Amino acid sequence: MSAPTIKEAVVTLSAGPVAVYPSVLRALSRPVAYHYDPYFQHFFESVAKKAATALRVKEPALLLQVEPAPAIEAAAASLIGPEDTVLNLASGVYGKGFGYWSARYHKDMVEIEVPFNEAIDPADVAAAFKQRPDIKIVSLVHHDTPSGTINPIREIGKIVRDHGALLLVDAVSSFGGMDVHPDDCHVDVFITGPGKCLGGAPGTTVVAVSERAWAHMEANPKAPRASILSYLDWKDAWRHDKPFPFTPSVAEINGLDAVFDQYLNEGPEKVWRRHALTAAATRAGVKAMGLELWAKTEAIASPTTTAIRVPDGVTEQAWVSTARDAFGVVFSGGFGATAGKVLRVGHMGPAAEPIYATTAITAMGGALRKLGHKVDVGAGIEAALAVIAAG
Numbered sequence: 001m002s003a004p005t006i007k008e009a010v011v012t013l014s015a016g017p018v019a020v021y022p023s024v025l026r027a028l029s030r031p032v033a034y035h036y037d038p039y040f041q042h043f044f045e046s047v048a049k050k051a052a053t054a055l056r057v058k059e060p061a062l063l064l065q066v067e068p069a070p071a072i073e074a075a076a077a078s079l080i081g082p083e084d085t086v087l088n089l090a091s092g093v094y095g096k097g098f099g100y101w102s103a104r105y106h107k108d109m110v111e112i113e114v115p116f117n118e119a120i121d122p123a124d125v126a127a128a129f130k131q132r133p134d135i136k137i138v139s140l141v142h143h144d145t146p147s148g149t150i151n152p153i154r155e156i157g158k159i160v161r162d163h164g165a166l167l168l169v170d171a172v173s174s175f176g177g178m179d180v181h182p183d184d185c186h187v188d189v190f191i192t193g194p195g196k197c198l199g200g201a202p203g204t205t206v207v208a209v210s211e212r213a214w215a216h217m218e219a220n221p222k223a224p225r226a227s228i229l230s231y232l233d234w235k236d237a238w239r240h241d242k243p244f245p246f247t248p249s250v251a252e253i254n255g256l257d258a259v260f261d262q263y264l265n266e267g268p269e270k271v272w273r274r275h276a277l278t279a280a281a282t283r284a285g286v287k288a289m290g291l292e293l294w295a296k297t298e299a300i301a302s303p304t305t306t307a308i309r310v311p312d313g314v315t316e317q318a319w320v321s322t323a324r325d326a327f328g329v330v331f332s333g334g335f336g337a338t339a340g341k342v343l344r345v346g347h348m349g350p351a352a353e354p355i356y357a358t359t360a361i362t363a364m365g366g367a368l369r370k371l372g373h374k375v376d377v378g379a380g381i382e383a384a385l386a387v388i389a390a391g
């Protein structure tokens with residue numbers, strides 16, 4: 001095999017997948033068990049329970065053997081029945097995208113769409129229910145990663161519950177990096193995965209499903225069965241004495257076990273704090289350097305990803321590739337509707353350490369200088385350090 005001609009990155013500060021914790025890497029090299037070995041059946045059950053502890057829910061979590069994107073599509077297929085009216089909340093690429101999946105299953109859809117640098121206003125959700133009391137399912141992306149913006153999930157969750165509707169939330173890039181749990185926010189289908197804030201490898205999905213949501217799926221005549229899109233097939237698969245619908249990703253389950261150990265042993269509050277501090281230091285540095293945040297207000301800027309507007313006279317592609325070529329630092333560009341408009345710095349998992357704010361400022365600023373764009377890198381570093389010192 002010939003060696004790859006492109007060197008590995010020195011530091012990965014992408015918006016996901018992210019760098020993985022050493023403890024998770026070690027777990028991924030554990031022996032791969034036969035899935036019907038009683039050892040593995042009990043192990044799978046214990047991982048589903050550990051996930052529930054992290055999610056702060058009573059029932060073991062649903063562990064799906066796919067990436068979160070297909071798991072969100074499967075949620076649409078399983079939950080949304082032919083008589084359901086859906087309220088889709090779109091403040092970014094993922095939020096807008098859910099509506100296209102929903103369209104395959106729903107009777108009707110109401111959509112609230114805001115510019116992709118803004119957040120959903122809970123008052124608009126309340127107004128939608130007034131106008132359309134038939135809304136049965138509401139879909140929300142908590143952190144729309146291509147925009148680096150956070151939606152007010154608690155306020156929205158309360159409104160949805162007060163109207164007796166079901167709330168489906170994509171929390172893929174927020175859970176594990178900030179204080180958000182399904183029960184606090186009245187979420188009925190809460191979807192997350194190991195490849196973002198939890199600092200694991202991508203490839204599986206972890207879901208908390210409420211009793212009400214299971215009942216709705218069971219009553220849905222079109223809910224898929226014997227299909228990769230089926231939630232119901234996997235409902236009881238966590239039990240050591242129940243069969244798996246197909247072979248679980250054994251090595252990835254080893255990784256998931258370590259992901260939740262890492263999170264619970266460090267302590268969730270500590271983990272959230274370093275995510276928030278790294279993001280705050282990065283934002284301060286970005287502004288002091290003379291650059292502009294993508295989020296319309298800093299109040300909605302994510303503690304797990306910072307999106308920065310690409311300055312005039314520079315392209316996103318040149319900025320991202322120069323940072324990598326000159327410094328070995330990997331950033332993400334935009335995605336979908338934000339492609340070409342933003343550079344994104346991930347503060348997730350092991351990259352959520354304040355020192356990486358200064359790394360990010362140096363690499364972003366250094367790359368812009370190389371491209372002939374004037375920025376005050378020193379002021380950016382000082383501002384980031386000031387936030388870290390105060391934190």
Ligand SMILES: *Cc1c(COP(=O)(O)O)cnc(C)c1O
Nearest residue numbers: 067068069094143145170172173
């Ligand atoms: C990463 C991410 C997903 C999952 O997308 P994949 O392509 O499966 O990695 C879903 N939603 C959001 C908001 C994400 O950031």
